[in-house]
Amino acid sequence: MADAATIRSEAPDGTGFIRAGSGAPVLFIHGVGMDAAIWQPQIDLMRDRFDVIAIDMLGHGASQLPPQNAGLSDYADQAIRLLDHLGLDRVAVVGHSMGALVAQELALRAPSRIGSLVCLNAVFRRPPELAQAVRERAAALDGPGDPSAIAATIARWFGNPIPPALTDAAAKALAALESVDAEGYARTYRLFASADTAHADRLADLAVPALFMTGSEDRNSTPAMSAAMARLAPVGQCLVLSGEKHMMPIASPQKVTQRITGFLDEVADVPASAEAGPAFDAPAFDAMEFRRALGSFLTGVTIVTTIDEAGDARGFTANSFTSVSLDPPLVLVCIAKKALGHQAFSTSRGFAINILAEAQKAASGIFASKASDKFASVAWQPGQTGNPLIEGSVAVFDCGMEQLVDAGDHSILIGRVHDFTHNGAQPLGYCRGAYVTPGLSQEALAAAAPSGTQVGAILENDGRVLFFETAEGAHQLPAGRGLGAANDARSLRGKLAAKAIDAELGFLYAVWDDATDASRTHLYYRGTVDSPVSGDGQVRFVEIERIAELTIADPAVRSMLARYARERAEDTFGVYVGNEVEGEVRPLAKPASSAPIHTGPIHSGQR
Known part of the structure; x- marks a missing residue:
């Protein structure tokens, strides 16, 4: 087992590799055009707890060329020889892109040697247009590295222009592409272009817990591919990282490594013969x-x-x-x-x-x-x-x-x-065979309300309620004369539009008549709101539990907000109907403590 130092070595067959750390052994296999050093972020983050081994694939780094018409078995056999040289009987294996295909081949060929599998940005059953594009790129790789082709690859992986946050990662990938052996790259890429279906009929035989992880923005190793592989693997799991692209191991190393180590920790005690099913426990929920x-x-x-x-x-x-x-x-x-x-x-x-x-x-x-x-x-x-x-x-x-x-x-x-x-x-x-749209009640109620009706809203954002603060330091809920439109400055919608507030009105919350003016009615809705971007100094977001501390001039609104805070905590809402002195709250549904009502299927569509 390696100590804390990083060791750059060669096996007797000429395979180059990096080894660092101590603990449970993990073998990393890179993608086409990279080398073992591409895993340096993972090595640095994992060496305190894991014995990390990163291999140079055939044709990359210090390793020898693959055969002219190499297959995935040639790359898997290389990895097995390295494990034998290091005296490692059983390891977890992590592969990226082409390396994920090699990792699958390794787990299928030598299941007794592999404890768990992580496939990052793996390809599987490319759609015809994508398969054609990859084959065309492979066919053009007969000579030395083409700077324009390399530039196109970097743009495909990181974007064009490259976002500032990805500059270092792109530079690292570029350096690897520029230094890779051209013939080794071409032979490996030609295999990569045709190997996306190599395991289509074999993943059902994968005996170990397997995580298939990709980025939501990876257009070549798509989330659908990872989901399909996870579905076929008996103990498979799919994970999609939002916003990430193909080179996420170096673009977001901490996020990716955290998911890798989390998976390795969770499956460490799962035997290879474990009953098929998800290897993860569901996350804690509020x-x-x-x-x-x-x-x-x-x-x-x-x-x-x-x-x-x-x-x-x-x-x-x-x-x-x-x-x-x-x-x-x-x-x-x-x-x-x-x-x-x-x-x-x-x-x-x-x-x-x-x-x-x-x-x-x-x-x-x-x-x-x-x-x-x-x-x-x-x-x-x-x-x-x-x-x-x-x-x-x-x-x-x-x-x-x-x-x-x-x-x-x-x-x-x-x-x-x-x-x-x-x-x-x-x-x-x-x-009863027809669609129902509750939101139409807003328009219908507003149209039927007297012209002097005041319409307001309790607008929530992440546990906070939106208020307008007056010059005297008092607080008011958004309200106006009628529901109105954005171009009606006196209406509720007009007052919200004037402050660039994007609100979504929900259900009716309270209706009451003014005790001093029988012709005046108050309507208040519940709703949600995005944080304003106008920078208006009058707009305030107040935590629900602190609303009671505010100065609110209207006692009816103050009473309504006290009820809102209570019902929000209990998640049991009702509609207040009456006047500002007395009335009743009519519940919208049974309290949350009641037994849930289960209904049978009404209709289900097809495909």
């Missing part, structure tokens, strides 16, 4: 926030999505959604057995449930149809597990498959939530 996210579903409409075995996005419309458990966080949705997508979803490793907003009615119809390219109609991005998340949704639950339950002519998909988001947008509902 139970109240999770309950609020689930509450976004108003007998509503969802689009359920996944990635199928071929790496294609699949989805169907359903309103057969419900929460199952807070601890562990479980949800379920139903799909008809006759649906075209039943095979893909019933055999998937996970799925995402996208709760639709009012504006997404058209998307609901498309995903309930047999349209051939449903995802062309929506903007979406992969979640942490690789499942498609549809932009603009009221709430999204990104799940791993917990259990598949046979239920008559439907299958019940029970998912363990790995990640979720939600917002204050109006949900799209469905009842």
Whole structure:
């Protein structure tokens, strides 16, 4: 076992490698055009706890050239010879890009030697246009390194122009590309161009826990590819890092290394024969926030999505959604057995449930149809597990498959939530064969209200409520004469627009008549708001628990806010109806402590 020093050595067969640290051994395999030194950030971050070995692949660094028509087995055999030379019987292996293909080959050829597998930015079943582009690049690699080709590669990996934050990483990659042996690079790249299907029929035999991790912005090693590989591997897991591209190990080394070490720690005691299933425990959840996210579903409409075995996005419309458990966080949705997508979803490793907003009615119809390219109609991005998340949704639950339950002519998909988001947008509902749009009540109520009605809003942002501060130091909620429009300076919307406040109004919260002026009515909505960017000195965000400390002139508003703080803490809201002296709160739903109501499937779409 190595000590704390970094050792740059060569094995008897000429293989170059770096070794540093002590602890559980981890073998790192780089991608095409790089060398062992590209892993220096991981070596520095892991050497205190791990015995880190980084190999120079055949044709790279100090290692000898691969055969003229090399296969993945040649590169895997090189790694096995190095392990034998170092006296290592069993290691974890981490591979990037081409190195991930070699790592898979190694785990499949010598399963007794590999304890766990991490595949970073791996390719799998490239779509035809991408496969053609890679083959064309490979065909052009017959001579010395082409500066223009190298520049194009750097631009593809890091962007053009290169963001300042990535300058050092790009320089490191450029130096490796400029120094790599041209023939070794060409032979390896030609293999890389054709090896994306090498394990398509073999991943089911992968006996070890495997993490397939890529970046959401990687256009060549896409999230769909990682999700498909994780689905095929018996103990596979997909993780997508938001905003990252192909060279994320050097572009964001701390983030990537943290995920690698977290995975290695979690699977360290999992035997190779462990029952197939996710290797990770679900992250800790804020139970109240999770309950609020689930509450976004108003007998509503969802689009359920996944990635199928071929790496294609699949989805169907359903309103057969419900929460199952807070601890562990479980949800379920139903799909008809006759649906075209039943095979893909019933055999998937996970799925995402996208709760639709009012504006997404058209998307609901498309995903309930047999349209051939449903995802062309929506903007979406992969979640942490690789499942498609549809932009603009009221709430999204990104799940791993917990259990598949046979239920008559439907299958019940029970998912363990790995990640979720939600917002204050109006949900799209469905009842008695028709869509329901609760948000229309705002317009209808505003139109029916007397002309002198004061309309205000309690607008929340990350546990804070928006106020306008007066010159005397008092605080007021945003309010105006009627709901109005942005160009009506006296209305609520006009007053918000004047301060560049982007607000989303939700449900009605309070209605009361003015005790001194019977013709004047007050309406207040709940809603959400983005942080203003205008720099207006009158705009204040106040934590909900500190609202009671504010000076608020109107006693009715002060009383309403006290109720809001209480109901917000209990997550049980009602609507106040009466006048500013007396009235009643009419609950919108049963208290959170009541048993949840579970409803059966109403309809489920296809594909």
